[in-house]
Amino acid sequence: MIVSTNDLDLDAVRLRLALAGYAYVSGLPEGFDYPSALAELGPLMPQYGDVLVRDVKPDPAISNDVRSSANMAELTPHTEWYEFPGLPPRYVALWCVQPAAGDGGETTLADGHAMLDRFTADELAQLAAQSWRWRSRPTLAREGVRQVVHHPTIDIHQGQLVLRFSTLDLLGQDELARRYVATGSEHFEAAKISIKIAKGAILLWDNWRMMHARNAFSDPNRHLCRVLIGVAN
Numbered sequence: 001m002i003v004s005t006n007d008l009d010l011d012a013v014r015l016r017l018a019l020a021g022y023a024y025v026s027g028l029p030e031g032f033d034y035p036s037a038l039a040e041l042g043p044l045m046p047q048y049g050d051v052l053v054r055d056v057k058p059d060p061a062i063s064n065d066v067r068s069s070a071n072m073a074e075l076t077p078h079t080e081w082y083e084f085p086g087l088p089p090r091y092v093a094l095w096c097v098q099p100a101a102g103d104g105g106e107t108t109l110a111d112g113h114a115m116l117d118r119f120t121a122d123e124l125a126q127l128a129a130q131s132w133r134w135r136s137r138p139t140l141a142r143e144g145v146r147q148v149v150h151h152p153t154i155d156i157h158q159g160q161l162v163l164r165f166s167t168l169d170l171l172g173q174d175e176l177a178r179r180y181v182a183t184g185s186e187h188f189e190a191a192k193i194s195i196k197i198a199k200g201a202i203l204l205w206d207n208w209r210m211m212h213a214r215n216a217f218s219d220p221n222r223h224l225c226r227v228l229i230g231v232a233n
């Protein structure tokens with residue numbers, strides 16, 4: 001659903017996040033203070049390089065032959081921050097400085113909790129109990145990020161299901177880990193919605209629930225900004 005507004009109606013955003021797992025808000029004015037508005041949803045989390053707002057735009061030094069948010073290639077389904085210990089951010093927000101001209105550049109989303117219906121109760125228990133190895137994207141090494149952690153794919157935090165997913169960086173080689181990745185990829189392709197974030201618009205999603213990815217594009221001037229929103233202690 002698209003909500004048009006001159007301000008970020010946080011009650012409407014919370015409702016959309018709870019119902020659909022995402023919210024898309026367009027029509028925000030030039031110069032809108034996104035970080036201040038988003039901080040009402042929870043504490044902004046420092047990202048790579050310790051910044052609160054990360055620029056997502058192509059870096060000519062990163063080949064389109066690798067999977068990286070810093071090029072123009074397709075991104076495969078994942079949740080955010082799987083490569084770090086502890087709770088991943090509850091919400092991810094992307095707003096648009098400059099949309100990609102021409103085709104492509106859409107953010108794609110699918111409900112990852114729905115994917116879990118494809119597993120038996122025993123498998124779900126194992127997904128919650130067994131730790132696998134996760135790594136950061138190798139292209140982040142140029143920014144000094146070289147993470148390896150062990151944790152399960154699903155957690156329960158204060159009664160809420162927390163999903164982690166990556167087609168590339170979940171390094172478990174056993175049958176269940178392979179099936180998890182394959183099932184998640186199939187589910188994503190079948191269920192994904194596609195949103196090209198317009199200038200003056202913001203897309204937020206529940207990162208404990210939704211998997212996301214990106215379609216390839218060809219405009220080197222595409223520029224989004226990303227904020228990660230945690231939970232208050």
Ligand SMILES: [Fe+2]
Nearest residue numbers: 078079080212
């Ligand atoms: Fe991402």
